[in-house]
Each structure stands twice: as structure tokens, then as C-alpha cells.
Amino acid sequence: MIGAGINRIDGPLKVTGRAVYSYERQDAGQPFYGFIRGAAIGKGKIAAIDTAEAESAPGVRLVLTHRNAPKQGAFVNKPTIFDRPHPQLTTDRIEYFGEPVAFVVADTFEQARAAAALVNLTYGREDGAFDLANHADQAEPQATLSIGLPGETRFGDLEAAMSAGPVTIDQTYTTPYHFSQPMEPHACLADWRDDHLTVYLATQTVAQNRIALAETLGLAADQVTVDAAFVGGGFGSKLYLHAEAVLAALAARKLANPVKVALTRRQVFTLTGHRPEMIHRVRLAATLDGQLTGLGHDVNLQAAVAEPWIEQAATVARSLYAAPNRLTRHSITNLDLKAAEAVRGPGELPGLLAFETAMDELAYALDIDPVELRLKNDTAIDPELGVPLNGRRLADCLREGAKRFGWDRRPKTPGSRREGDHLVGYGMAAGIRMHFQGPTGAIVRIEPDGRVIVRSDTPDIGTGTYTIAAQIAAESLGIGVDQVTVQLAHSDFPPSAGAGGSWGASNLSIALDRACQQIRNRIAEAAGLGATPNDILADVGRWFPEGVEATGQTIGQADDPNFKNYSQNTYGAAFAEVAVDIATGEVRLRRMTGVFAAGRIVNAKTARSQLMGGMIWGVSSALHEAAHVDPRYGNWVNGDLAEYLMPVHADIPAIETVLLDDYDEHANHLGIKGVGELGVCGTGAAVSNAVFNATGIRVRDFPITLSKLL
Ligand code: MOS
Known part of the structure; x- marks a missing residue:
């Protein structure tokens, strides 16, 4: 059952309008x-x-x-x-x-x-102060990020590496306000x-x-x-x-x-909440053959005094590539805006948009294939934590993606491939996303009449949690998915770390499998060695007149040795082809391939859907999305879905989403990691790099709107 791409068990409820959402509830009169x-x-x-x-x-x-x-x-x-x-x-x-x-x-x-x-x-x-660029000189360095990691990390001497060169990149990128919506x-x-x-x-x-x-x-x-x-x-909101x-x-x-x-x-x-606007400075130093000698990522982001959200945008640089000299820093600039919050791929989305665009700039400066440059700086050990990067499949993602996409047919010289009124370009980028684990409980109960009920307070926010919970329980108990009733998102059920941070499925699966394990043991004890849940389901009351239940727990990562002994991440690589209209500057995505490694996949269909959605956000971050503040009044100028551009069907051609066959034994006993936000990681930079390859114009202020190419 684990891995099967079965349809959502709540799908019929949703498409027939019987799934009742908060505002439609009539429970209260x-x-x-x-x-x-x-x-x-x-x-x-x-x-x-x-x-x-x-x-x-x-x-x-x-x-x-x-x-x-x-x-x-x-x-x-x-x-x-x-x-x-x-x-x-x-x-x-x-x-x-x-x-x-x-x-x-x-x-x-x-x-x-x-x-x-x-x-x-x-x-x-x-x-009021409403404009990040005009107040950037007031940036205050931050010792700790909102997710608890250090705000600054420093190894070796980045400045010395930048002076020594021989090839360096030192560029500033801006990423805008985003909304979850x-x-x-x-x-x-x-x-x-x-x-x-x-x-x-x-x-x-x-x-x-x-x-x-x-x-x-x-x-x-x-x-x-x-x-x-x-x-x-x-999506965080x-x-x-x-x-x-x-x-x-x-x-x-x-x-x-x-x-x-x-x-x-x-x-x-x-x-x-909104994602804060950010100003990124990315520095890279490399030898002539493409070995990174130094990397740095400084981020200055908007915050509100009342409730600072310090998004971990520079952390992507900490685990992605080896280099002896490293510096990552975060600072905030307080503006008179609402507090920022976590929005779709916090940290990785803006961080990789800037950092992986800089890596592309380095590849051109060195005249090295961008895939080759990433492979050359791959590492099995986390360069900053000094522990193994478990499940490090970055090179596999890069190679598989390059092969499927036909990367060898890329135009090597920017602006060199013209088809009618369009310039055509290929771009790629690497992706990495932190894998988290938070305290989560689940209870499994078998009623005397044989009904199997699974409960946890983890919500299903549309991602497929009802379905994967049924799959895990079915697999663990050795019964059919249709024999499992899943009840979620009620405060009477065991508390979880929630549905966010791409951790809901793995947190819940671990807890649930442990609960099922206990049930199996209890059944074997009561009904005789070798007895399975399936053997007793028709006659549960004979062995357990009151039914049988057990609770399983996933511990928080702070208490889990796996998270001390390993640097836990998921990986991806994205490849994009764009066509840019010579007259209007309009960028159209023509095709995209994303290859991902996220441990064992619980449901191939829902995982693929999530990754595909993430890839679309990536396109959006490169080409469409930005909320604009009026610097005089502090209001969102385009605060509605007519003017806050998000991609529609016509913006998204067929995109290929590939999941590597994977199992991460160092993540947890099920080998599962999160997929929810991985799809966005690196996808935006793949598009931005394709725009450069098509036009020879490097846009560092996202999104890449028409006027920036004319
Ligand atoms: Mo996600 S922004 O962690 O819900």
C-alpha cells in the first residue's frame, strides 16, 4: 500500500460538495x-x-x-x-x-x-516606513532565525577567497513580497x-x-x-x-x-501573512576549473517590530555545495507593515532563486556547463555541520533531469537560438530543502465490530493526508485501505506538529505506524502467536470486548539522534525551456522537467501533484508573483487576484515531474521525508536562468516582467 498512487479517499466527498469547510459548517445552529x-x-x-x-x-x-x-x-x-x-x-x-x-x-x-x-x-x-530599499541601511543583523537556526554562519575567510579569485561573482538580487493565497x-x-x-x-x-x-x-x-x-x-497562511x-x-x-x-x-x-521582501547579496569565488573556494549569502528582509519573522533564506547555501570559505547572514529591516509569516517554501524559495541564479552566472563566467559546475561542487558531508548529508541524491537528480530534458541540446551561447519572433533558452538549477520532524501523535482503534479508526489532529489541507494515513495504517495492519476510517484535525485527537513545513505526512506516518505496531503486538499476545489484525477483524469482540487501541508518537527533531548525526534534506533539480518574444519581452515557459529525491514516497499520485504544484510556484516566482506596497501609504497596491499575478493554465505547459525511487533509512524507520515544498526549490532559478540563456539579459530583480527585458 505504501507508494501506491491511489486516488484520494476524500475525493468523492470533495467533488460532490459533501466535504464541509469551516464557513459552511452548520453544527452550531x-x-x-x-x-x-x-x-x-x-x-x-x-x-x-x-x-x-x-x-x-x-x-x-x-x-x-x-x-x-x-x-x-x-x-x-x-x-x-x-x-x-x-x-x-x-x-x-x-x-x-x-x-x-x-x-x-x-x-x-x-x-x-x-x-x-x-x-x-x-x-x-x-x-511610516514602508519601503525596504529606502530603509535598507537600517538593517539589523539577527543572531537567530525564527526556526531556531543561527542567523549567521562563518567558516574560513570569504573576503580573502573573493580577493584571491580567480573567478568571482558578487551580485545583488531582490525577491518580492508574496502571499500564500x-x-x-x-x-x-x-x-x-x-x-x-x-x-x-x-x-x-x-x-x-x-x-x-x-x-x-x-x-x-x-x-x-x-x-x-x-x-x-x-501554504503557510x-x-x-x-x-x-x-x-x-x-x-x-x-x-x-x-x-x-x-x-x-x-x-x-x-x-x-506575507513573505517578506528581501535583498540578497550572493558572493561566489571559484578556481578556473570550477571548484568553489568561497560562497556567501547575505539577506536583508522586511520585518515588523511587533512580531519579527526571520525567514531562513540564506540557509540554502549552508548545505548545498562544498567550499572552504563560507559566510551566511540574515538581517531585518523594520517597516510599518504587517508581520511577515511563512509562505510557500519559506527560505528555500527566495534563497534558491537568488543563489542558484548566482551559480548560473558563475557557470557562464567560467564557461562551464551549469550541470557540471554543480556536480563538481557536490558533497556527501554537510560543509557546515560536518555530518553526513543523508539521502544526498543531488547528483542523481541532476543527471536524470539532464538526460530526460535533453540538456545536451542547450544553446551554449546566450541569445543565439532564434525561432521566428522568439529567442529560445534552456536553464537549470539545483534544489535542496530542509527535512523537519515535529512531535506528533496518532491513535489507532479497532472497534469490537471490526471498524478500524485512525485519528490525529494533523489537518489535511488538500495535500492527501487522509489518504496517506489510510495507506500507512492498511500497510502496517495488513488490511485494505477501504477498511480504514481516517479522522483528522480535531483537538480531541492526539496533538501533532500540524500541516506545514512539508512535515505532516512523515510526522503522521511515523506515529501511525508505531501505533499499528503496538496493535499488532497486542493482537498477537491476545489471539496467539502469528495472529494478525486481519485474522481477528471479523470477530474482534471475542478477543477485545471493548475494542483495542494504541497511540504512537513521533518525537521532535531536537530529541532525535537522526537529526544530530545527519543533515536532513531533500533534493531536486529543475530544467526549463523558455521562449521570449523579441518585440514584447513576454516570457513563455515551453516545458519543464523536475527530478526529486524525497525518501520513500507514500502515495505516488498525491506526491507528484504536490511537486507539480511546487514547480508551478517556482515558475510563478520567476515570472509572475509580486505584491507591491505603496511607499506613501503602506497599502498593498495589487491586493487582489486580478492584479496579483499567479500562473493560470495558459502559463503552464506540460511539466514533467519525476520522483526518484528512494528510501532514506537515516530519516526515520519508514524512510519517508517531506515533499510538500520541495517542488518549488530551484524551479524559479531554472526559469530565470533559461531567460538569460535565451536573451543574454540577466534580470536580478524578481519577478522577470516584460519591461525588464526590453
Ligand atoms: Mo508551509 S509555508 O510551511 O505551510
């Missing part, structure tokens, strides 16, 4: 509807606020502002991140454009939205009864958001139930607790009636 009014300035204060008109509007039940909002627990900058309380409407200060200034609850959504517009606000606007906007239905809060919440982290909500509302964790049975995409959940809960409690809140698409831009 007739709800009221809440609508958030956001600040129309980027920095300053509320000078005056008049809610009389809104309060007397039809159907209105409640208008909350900073003047009457219930007292809440204070924000705490906990290193665990996703369990941080996020109180709302606490002061008259405004720290970012769109910050909630009023919350209106009414009988219908339309009434709430109309009344929210009737709240009369006078602002005391202050000048899941298809399902963030939503919450809150139900308060009998001193207990139940939220049906679109979240990636059940246990963590439960704590965050409890602390925000001043409740004990066991007074809060979180249910996230179906979630329509997350549903890891954290946001305003819609807190405001729905506050209002439900105050009104003693269920309240539901969904963000509008524009509010997804203002009230959830």
Missing part, C-alpha cells in the same frame, strides 16, 4: 455573521470613532472597537510561533494598513458588511456554550491554534475545541492565528450565539 473593518491608513491612530450609525443599521447585533472589545491575553513572541496569542482591537494605535479597527456582527453577511462601512472613523495619520479564504465559525468555545477553523495547526485562542481569550486550553476537518489550502478566529470567538461569547467570519479575498492580503 443559526449563526450571526461578522465583518471586519480594516484601517485605511498604514500608521497612526484612531483619532475618533463613531459607531452609532452602524449600531442602528438593520440586523446589527454588535459593533466591537478598541473601546468596547473584551480584555484579551497579550501577544507573546513564543518560539513555538503558531501558538502565539493574537489579541484584536486592543488600542487606538494602527500599525499596518488594513489592521482591524471595527468588527460588526449582524443577522446576515450583507447586513454586517453594509454596517461595517457605516462606522465613522477619523484617523491621525503618521508618516489558498483557494479557501480564512474562515471561522465560533460557537460558545456552557463555558466552552468550539471553533470550526480553517487552520494548518490545530493544537497550536487552540493554545493561541485559549490564551487570547483567557481560557484554559481544554475550554477550547478546534475542528478543521476540511481545509482548502494553507493558516499556520498562525488570525483576526477572523479571534473576533468570531469574542463575538460568539459576548452574544451567546454562533458567529461566523470569512475574510474577503482583499482581506486575505491585509489580515494574513
Whole structure:
């Protein structure tokens, strides 16, 4: 069962509309509807606020502002991140454009939205700092990244290596603000009864958001139930607790009636997190035959004073290639924008876009094949941690990708291949992504009637978690997938590290397999040596009148020797062909091949789908996506899906996604690693490098839009 590319077991529910998402839940009875009014300035204060008109509007039940909002627990900058309380409407200060200034609850959504517009606000606007480039000189070096790794690493003497050359690259790259933008906007239905809060919440982290909500509302964790049975995409933006959940809960409690809140698409831009804009300086020094002697990656990224998110963008350089002299550093520049958060491939996406573009520049400077340059600097030992890179299949990915793509037919001279009105180019890049492991529990129960039920609070955010949980349990118990019922994403189930960081599937699989192992042992003990679950399923009650259950646990990586003795990563290589219109500068991707090694694959179909999605984000990061801040007002200028460009079908030709047959014995006992965000790793740089090969123009300010090529 492990590895089989079976269809999603929740697929029929989804395509028939029977998978019920947070905002559609009807568990709580007739709800009221809440609508958030956001600040129309980027920095300053509320000078005056008049809610009389809104309060007397039809159907209105409640208008909350900073003047009457219930007292809440204070924000705490906990290193665990996703369990941080996020109180709302606490002061008259405004720290970012769109910050909630009023919350209106009414009988219908339309009434709430109309009344929210009737709240009369006078602002005391202050000048803010909204522009990274203009404030980059205020960058503050960071000792520690948000994921706990050191902000700076230094080996040897990079400056000396750069002076010695003989061939060096020293370039600056900029990567823009990105938004996760899941298809399902963030939503919450809150139900308060009998001193207990139940939220049906679109979240990636059940246990963590439960704590965050409890602390925000001043409740004990066991007074809060979180249910996230179906979630329509997350991409990082549903890891954290946001305003819609807190405001729905506050209002439900105050009104003693269920309240539901969904963000509008524009509010997804203002009230959830963004990837910070970054300025990267990449330095490379090499011998004439292409041996790296030094590498450096300095990143300066936007942050907010209130809640700094220090994305690990320079960490990709730490494990990708050997070189004796190394320097990676992160600094932040505080701007008056909302706090940045984890967005699709945090760290690797922007980091590899810059670093692997620089590697391409080096290949041309040396006149060495870009694949050859990467192979030449491959390493089996993590150059900074000094431990083996387990499952290091980078060279396999590079060779397999080059062969499948037909890399040997690449135009060697940039700008040399013309087909009609188009310049055609090939590009490639390497990919690496950290593999994480977080504490996760799962329980397996066999009922006396033979039903097998698997439970964990890990959500399935659309990635296939329901299905892979059934596969793992079926394989481990020796039964059919259709004999397993999977229940996920409820705070009554064993807590997990959530669905993020590409770790949900491996965390859950390990815990689940351990639970199944215990069940197998119990059955063998009770029913006789050699008895398997299958042998007793028809008559469980005979051996276990109350049924039988067991809990399995995955330990956090800090406690796992595998993560001390090895540098845990997944690998990939991407190859792209683009055609650039000579007259307009329009870049079209013609084809792309991605080859990946991510340990043992649990479901070939869902894994491939995720990797393909990641490759599309990569194309997007090279050619399409950027959110722009108005430097005068601090608002997102293109904060909707009409103007925040993401690739559509017409932008994406057939792309080839290849998974190497792999098993990583040093990752865990199942050999599984994460795939969720690997597909994006290096893909953007493959496209950017193809654009250079086509045109001879090197664009270092992403995305590569038309005007930058003219
Ligand atoms: Mo992902 S940005 O870790 O949900």
C-alpha cells in the first residue's frame, strides 16, 4: 500500500460538495455573521470613532472597537510561533494598513458588511516606513532565525577567497513580497456554550491554534475545541492565528450565539501573512576549473517590530555545495507593515532563486556547463555541520533531469537560438530543502465490530493526508485501505506538529505506524502467536470486548539522534525551456522537467501533484508573483487576484515531474521525508536562468516582467 498512487479517499466527498469547510459548517445552529473593518491608513491612530450609525443599521447585533472589545491575553513572541496569542482591537494605535479597527456582527453577511462601512472613523495619520530599499541601511543583523537556526554562519575567510579569485561573482538580487493565497479564504465559525468555545477553523495547526485562542481569550486550553476537518489550502497562511478566529470567538461569547467570519479575498492580503521582501547579496569565488573556494549569502528582509519573522533564506547555501570559505547572514529591516509569516517554501524559495541564479552566472563566467559546475561542487558531508548529508541524491537528480530534458541540446551561447519572433533558452538549477520532524501523535482503534479508526489532529489541507494515513495504517495492519476510517484535525485527537513545513505526512506516518505496531503486538499476545489484525477483524469482540487501541508518537527533531548525526534534506533539480518574444519581452515557459529525491514516497499520485504544484510556484516566482506596497501609504497596491499575478493554465505547459525511487533509512524507520515544498526549490532559478540563456539579459530583480527585458 505504501507508494501506491491511489486516488484520494476524500475525493468523492470533495467533488460532490459533501466535504464541509469551516464557513459552511452548520453544527452550531443559526449563526450571526461578522465583518471586519480594516484601517485605511498604514500608521497612526484612531483619532475618533463613531459607531452609532452602524449600531442602528438593520440586523446589527454588535459593533466591537478598541473601546468596547473584551480584555484579551497579550501577544507573546513564543518560539513555538503558531501558538502565539493574537489579541484584536486592543488600542487606538494602527500599525499596518488594513489592521482591524471595527468588527460588526449582524443577522446576515450583507447586513454586517453594509454596517461595517457605516462606522465613522477619523484617523491621525503618521508618516511610516514602508519601503525596504529606502530603509535598507537600517538593517539589523539577527543572531537567530525564527526556526531556531543561527542567523549567521562563518567558516574560513570569504573576503580573502573573493580577493584571491580567480573567478568571482558578487551580485545583488531582490525577491518580492508574496502571499500564500489558498483557494479557501480564512474562515471561522465560533460557537460558545456552557463555558466552552468550539471553533470550526480553517487552520494548518490545530493544537497550536487552540493554545493561541485559549490564551487570547483567557481560557484554559481544554475550554477550547478546534475542528478543521476540511481545509482548502494553507501554504503557510493558516499556520498562525488570525483576526477572523479571534473576533468570531469574542463575538460568539459576548452574544451567546454562533458567529461566523470569512475574510474577503482583499482581506486575505491585509489580515494574513506575507513573505517578506528581501535583498540578497550572493558572493561566489571559484578556481578556473570550477571548484568553489568561497560562497556567501547575505539577506536583508522586511520585518515588523511587533512580531519579527526571520525567514531562513540564506540557509540554502549552508548545505548545498562544498567550499572552504563560507559566510551566511540574515538581517531585518523594520517597516510599518504587517508581520511577515511563512509562505510557500519559506527560505528555500527566495534563497534558491537568488543563489542558484548566482551559480548560473558563475557557470557562464567560467564557461562551464551549469550541470557540471554543480556536480563538481557536490558533497556527501554537510560543509557546515560536518555530518553526513543523508539521502544526498543531488547528483542523481541532476543527471536524470539532464538526460530526460535533453540538456545536451542547450544553446551554449546566450541569445543565439532564434525561432521566428522568439529567442529560445534552456536553464537549470539545483534544489535542496530542509527535512523537519515535529512531535506528533496518532491513535489507532479497532472497534469490537471490526471498524478500524485512525485519528490525529494533523489537518489535511488538500495535500492527501487522509489518504496517506489510510495507506500507512492498511500497510502496517495488513488490511485494505477501504477498511480504514481516517479522522483528522480535531483537538480531541492526539496533538501533532500540524500541516506545514512539508512535515505532516512523515510526522503522521511515523506515529501511525508505531501505533499499528503496538496493535499488532497486542493482537498477537491476545489471539496467539502469528495472529494478525486481519485474522481477528471479523470477530474482534471475542478477543477485545471493548475494542483495542494504541497511540504512537513521533518525537521532535531536537530529541532525535537522526537529526544530530545527519543533515536532513531533500533534493531536486529543475530544467526549463523558455521562449521570449523579441518585440514584447513576454516570457513563455515551453516545458519543464523536475527530478526529486524525497525518501520513500507514500502515495505516488498525491506526491507528484504536490511537486507539480511546487514547480508551478517556482515558475510563478520567476515570472509572475509580486505584491507591491505603496511607499506613501503602506497599502498593498495589487491586493487582489486580478492584479496579483499567479500562473493560470495558459502559463503552464506540460511539466514533467519525476520522483526518484528512494528510501532514506537515516530519516526515520519508514524512510519517508517531506515533499510538500520541495517542488518549488530551484524551479524559479531554472526559469530565470533559461531567460538569460535565451536573451543574454540577466534580470536580478524578481519577478522577470516584460519591461525588464526590453
Ligand atoms: Mo508551509 S509555508 O510551511 O505551510
